[in-house]
Amino acid sequence: MKALILNEQRTLSLVDRPRPEPTAPTDVVVRVAQTGICGTDRSVLVGKFPAEPGVVMGHEAVGVVDAVGPAVTEHKPGDRVIINPTLYCGSCPTCLEGHWDFCRNKAGTEVGLDLDGAFAEYIRLPERFIHRMPDGMDFDRASVVEPLACALNNLEAGRLQAGETAVVVGGGPVGVVCALLAHHYGARVLLIEPDPYRQELCRQVFAHTEDGRVTVHAPDETGLARRGDLVVDTVGNLLEPSMEYAADRGRVVIMGYHSKATATVRPLEILQRGLHLIGAGDYNSRLFPTAIELARWLPLEKLVTHRFPLEEHDAAFAALAPEPGAPYSALKVVLVPEPAGAPE
Ligand SMILES: [Zn+2]
Ligand SMILES: [Zn+2]
Incomplete structure (x- = not known):
């Protein structure tokens, strides 16, 4: 073969x-x-x-x-x-x-x-x-079920609830799958992507939602700070801006695999703002059948x-x-x- x-x-x-x-x-x-x-x-x-x-x-x-x-x-x-x-x-x-x-x-x-x-x-x-x-x-x-299983594991680890705001950092395939799933969970979704072409691709994917609950933004737009009840860094090297996007008492999930990334954080900020930093990995295989079922609706x-x-x-x-x-x-x-x- x-x-x-x-x-x-x-x-x-x-x-x-x-x-x-x-x-x-x-x-x-x-x-x-x-x-x-x-x-x-x-x-x-x-x-x-x-x-x-x-x-x-x-x-x-x-x-x-x-x-x-x-x-x-x-x-x-x-x-x-x-x-x-x-x-x-x-x-x-x-x-x-x-x-x-x-x-x-x-x-x-x-x-x-x-x-x-x-x-x-x-x-x-x-x-x-x-x-x-x-x-x-x-x-x-x-x-796309396998990336969906990863997204499911990371949104579950981030305990996303209906009515919350999720900030998804990165408009690549994994970011888009996370945003589709977060929307399905009943969250408002801010999808952050610097590349104008990718922004346009993202908007096309979410054209079907029409309820305005998924919006696409450049990272330097104003009004993004402290918005996310949950922030998902799908790139893996954007922990500092992800903490900026997090609301006080917000959860930040590090999702993207990036073996060279390092970050500078102020421990005092984490405790004073009540931030939760979460690592969840890919997924437990018990989630795979759930991802297949969810895929019927996405x-x-x-x-x-x-x-x-x-x-x-x-x-x-x-x-x-x-x-x-x-x-x-x-x-x-x-x-x-x-x-x-x-x-x-
Ligand atoms: Zn993969
Ligand atoms: Zn084993």
């Missing part, structure tokens, strides 16, 4: 790999319909996030079950499925406490980072990480602006990060292994 692997030089190569078979009795092999490119994938290529050379990258995948091991009961060939790439062992001390997202045996099990992922024609995973797609949902919407497919075959991976990544000064035209970019005969 065709697969995109990570090289020692942190570039991608399209190679031929043996097509995976179910090896364990509970294995499921999925023919990939499409896989979203995540900010983490880009971070790996620019050296901001670790990954194992030789791995097949990609983790935001949807597809059709191709083959199953003898012990698989929940899935059969032909089922349309969504992949939950946040694996856990189920038996380490933190897993036994139910905190699967902090599993101690992550090494070697990070899909698309150190375990073969979904920028390929096929992927193999244990049955419990494969979820059936709701009838009538299309692959575009389903491929127009996530609007995020998918570009699709490329695996062969055009350079163009796909370039669409995500234009040269400085060039317009952003993309929110979510997906890679499609078989553009002609894509599974239905």
Whole structure:
């Protein structure tokens, strides 16, 4: 099969790999319909996030079950499925406490980072990480369920309530998913994005809401300070401005993964203003079925602006990060292994 692997030089190569078979009795092999490119994938290529050379990258995948091991009961060939790439062992001390997202045996099990992922024609995973797609949902919407699960975990950690104001920092795909979900929760949403092209893309996504509860702002606009009951930094290096956007007694969730970011905070300000700084990570897999259910009500497919075959991976990544000064035209970019005969 065709697969995109990570090289020692942190570039991608399209190679031929043996097509995976179910090896364990509970294995499921999925023919990939499409896989979203995540900010983490880009971070790996620019050296901001670790990954194992030789791995097949990609983790935001949807597809059709191709083959199953003898012990698989929940899935059969032909089922349309969504992949939950946040694996856990189920038996380490933190897993036994139910905190699967902090599993101690992550090494070697990070899909698309150190375990073969979904920028390929096929992927193999244990049955419990494969979820059936709701009838009538299309692959575009389903491929944004994994980022939605991350957004769900972070908004839950931030205890967002109906009627509150949420400030979402960053108008990239994750910011837009957070804003869609916060709106669905009944919050007023201020989405903050410096790039004028991205601002316009964000406004197009929220044109359907029409109730005025989601507005898009530049970071230097006046009137943003002390507004957010909840502030979500989806970029990961904007803690200082995020604290500025937070109302007194507000909660600030650090969501974006940014291994090089540091911040200067005044501890006295945190205690005098009663701020809560929260880190929640990606998500506990128990949230994944909830994210699938929520996806039935959220127009996530609007995020998918570009699709490329695996062969055009350079163009796909370039669409995500234009040269400085060039317009952003993309929110979510997906890679499609078989553009002609894509599974239905
Ligand atoms: Zn991701
Ligand atoms: Zn574990």
